[in-house]
Amino acid sequence: MKETIKDPWIKIGYDLFANDGPKGLKIELLARKVAKNKSSFYHHFADIEVFTDQLLAYHLKQSKAIAEEAMSCKAIDPDLIHLLIKVKTDILFNRHLRIHRDNPVFKKCFLEANRPVEEALLPIWTAALGLNTKKNLAKIILNLTIENFYLQVTDTNLTYEWLVSYFDEIKKMVVAMEISN
Template identity: 35%
Template sequence: MGSKTDSLGNWLTLGYELFSEEGHEGLQVERLSRILGKNKSGFYHFFGDKDVYLEQLMQLHLANEERLIPEFVELAQIDRRFVELMVAHKQTILFQTQLVKNRDVKLFQDTFQQVHQMVEAAIEPAWVRYLGISEEVAMRYWRLIRDTFYARVTLESFNQEWVAGFVKEARLILHEAQKDSTPD
């Protein structure tokens, strides 16, 4: 027989997965309980209501991102290792994507901002080296590329080939823009 913590963890693990794939619309208590093969009363026993559940999912997301940050900090360059990290942490990144897509919900916006600050600080040195431009311009471009990534990525497209192509395209666009802006 599983412990109380295991059961609580099952609700959160499933919710994290569904949120990553479908957003908060995929989190109906009845659906969660059906998938887990548990009674809906278990959900209310652990969480009381859906708002508490969502708050705990956001805390889980922050913890997942905090575990990812040291790996970003260690990157010397935006390269194959960066792409591998992105793909290895696909669910966490897709969760963040759902926060962006549903940022009209204050809890989601606040969580997105917390994560964004951590990730941006961690990725900045490698991103600046990758682009070979000033820190200020590189980070302004990072935000633009980040938002474009969130707008374009899907559960189906999120794989090593797609991410590598996206990163390469981001660099190419910047270098083409630089060439176009230099006087002849």
């Protein structure tokens, strides 16, 4: 797809939001990072709200692409873990949507972005946890895991080692639940 004149603004803004959330979206900082003047920003986006809406639309496109890629994962380790590391910026962007979900627009985008990814992950998740006959339970655990994941994930801990350990802990928890039933 051909890059538009707005794309550098969107990419820089996406990174800033992923790192600092909505408070990181300062027009002066954006302009400096894109190496343009502030009037160029206003020419393309009118204001920060319009810009944020375009960032959210970009994030939804990213989540659909991630979901498509997740469907080709055969196992959590290494396939899904490598994918999660590859889409680190998208995960951190989504994390800030979750953190700021008191904003209805952010909450809506967070839920919309998660839906296709959750659907793509559910088969591999169900198999990895050995819950093939308990798909509803697998879905509940996936939702709880996603919520917990966003509480814990940071720019520094989103590594292969941390993800392996995180998923191992989830497996242990499910095994312990199954034994107690």
